[in-house]
Amino acid sequence: MSRCALAGAVIAFAIAAPSALGDLYPGAPDPGGDPSQAVPAPPSGGKVFGYHDERIVHFGQSAPALANAAARAGANAFRFSINWHNVEPSRDSWDGRWWDRYTRIHNALVTRGVRPVLTLGGVPPWARTAAGRYCGVRRGCEYPPAHWADGEWTEFVRAVVRRLPYTTAVEPWNEPNLRAFYKPAPNPERWAQIVRATHAGVQEANPGVTVLAGGLAPAVTRKYDLFGHLDIMPLREFLERAYAAAPSIAGRMDGISFHLSPQSLDAGAGSLVAKAFEDARSVRDRFGDFTLPLWLTESGFSTTGPSALSPDHQAEGLLSLYRRVMTMDDTRGLIVHTLVEDTSVPGTDLRRGWGVTSSLDPLIPKPAYCAFAVLAAPEPPAGC
Secondary structure (H helix, E strand, O other): OHHHHHHHHHHHHHHHOOOOOOOOOOOOOOOOOOOOOOOOOOOOOOOEEEEEOOHHHHOHHHHHHHHHHHHHOOOOEEEEEEEHHHHOOEOOEOOHHHHHHHHHHHHHHHOOOOEEEEEEEOOOHHHOOHHHHOOOOOOOOOOOOOHHHHHHHHHHHHHHHHHOOOOOEEEEOOOOOEOOOOOOOOOHHHHHHHHHHHHHHHHHHOOOOEEEOOOEOOOOOOEEOOOOOEEEOOHHHHHHHHHHOOOOOOOOOOEEEEEEOOOOOOOOOOOHHHHHHHHHHHHHHHOOOOOOOEEEEEEOOOOOOOOOOOHHHHHHHHHHHHHHHHOOOOEEEEEEEOOEOOOOOOOOOHHHHHOOEEEEOOEEEOHHHHHHHHHHOOOOOOOO
16 A cells, blocks of 8 residues: 555645645644754654655565664654455455464564554445445445444454554545545545444454544645546535534544645745644534644655655655644654655655655665664664
8 A cells, every 4th residue: 555655645745735836825824843852763752753665665675674664764654555455355264374474574664663553444345335345455436335334343442452453543544535545435424434344343353553634645635537436525624524424423433543745844834744634633622622632643754756865855755744733742652654665656746755765674764763873772774
């Protein structure tokens, strides 16, 4: 699902940040935090910091190397996806090979002091409505479970948090306010039901796991395709409708998570960062969830593509954002997207340069990786 996440970041940037420069949202106040304050890595005080990289799933043999690389760069968390269709391809028939793979990844992380943050999705065709049943499990088939299968989803969630007991947090879905990741169109009322079913599974099996709702893209305007189908729903509208739904997400989550890919070093008033935080906070507070923490579960700066930042500016942007987020009273987590560059896409593509390393074997760090490695240990790795 790494390409899914990368595509979401690209979409979010394209719809929410038409220019990497300037005061995009003049009404958005400074999001807070102190970008100049020194913060250790990993952070203290129950804060969560880490990296997102789906290679840990697709190349299971790399799990120890990725876990090592993340831990050396200050991580206490690692985000990756668990697809339901992998572990239960047919109803009530679990795939032990996939569970073994996920367990090995979990153990590789935990033994190095890094805990999983899991995005849950990948509904198997048997659990969908007729509209999505024949789509298969390829990219573009991100259909939610049918209503009758909500209990089956809860069972899946229970199995995940029981089998992977040291999980820090789970997110039901990735960017459900984008049709690219939620078929046939964003539906906050239906998604609210999925959040509640997730919360039920966690509470029954491992209530110490945090439920995050829910990996939202920082969209600010509605977008439709050429046929009038809803492509993109703004973060604010989606979250408002999920709160107002009956049943609501209120009381069924432990945090609100969203994504950012600003491609700008400006994170102060009027920036995309400021707008996303304002949208999430304003909805949260209007519905009385004043103490509910915020999480950034995907955030990065790319060093490739037409809006590329230099490697040094990538490091500056990530370190500044880290300090800002870690010193916000109401924000608990920051996950950097990604740990390793995706060499399957061209060097001129924005998606290529999110990684903070150019290679895992051998480890070729970029300045961003080194910036966190220096915070985590007195002796940074070779190449820093």
